[in-house]
Amino acid sequence: MKKAIVYYSYSGNTKSIVDMIKEKVDADVFDIKPKEPYSNDYDEVVYLGQDEVNSNTLREIENVDINLDNYDTVILATPV
Numbered sequence: 001m002k003k004a005i006v007y008y009s010y011s012g013n014t015k016s017i018v019d020m021i022k023e024k025v026d027a028d029v030f031d032i033k034p035k036e037p038y039s040n041d042y043d044e045v046v047y048l049g050q051d052e053v054n055s056n057t058l059r060e061i062e063n064v065d066i067n068l069d070n071y072d073t074v075i076l077a078t079p080v
């Protein structure tokens, strides 16, 4: 079974979890990057994130170079 981990991490917490998963699971790792990065101001990011959810806005991301047909399992990891 081939596995992929696709993740986004704003400040590194999710990345730490991904690193822990990687110690237990043999998986290829793919990093999601927003085309327009979030602000360095945490409060602004939380405000904007909630606004994006409420207005159903999907932030554009850079292309993730992954062929999903090659994987049986995809683990998606993001901040909440």
Ligand SMILES: Cc1cc2nc3c(=O)[nH]c(=O)nc-3n(C[C@H](O)[C@H](O)[C@H](O)COP(=O)(O)O)c2cc1C
Binding pocket: 008, 009, 010, 011, 012, 013, 014, 015, 038, 045, 046, 047, 048, 049, 050, 078, 079, 080
């Ligand atoms: C787009 C976005 C939206 C967020 N919205 C909230 C939120 O609504 N409430 C909250 O408490 N934290 C919010 N956060 C903060 C993250 O949940 C928190 O900082 C998390 O640890 C970030 O994980 P990371 O270090 O992998 O980026 C948000 C972060 C991002 C990037």
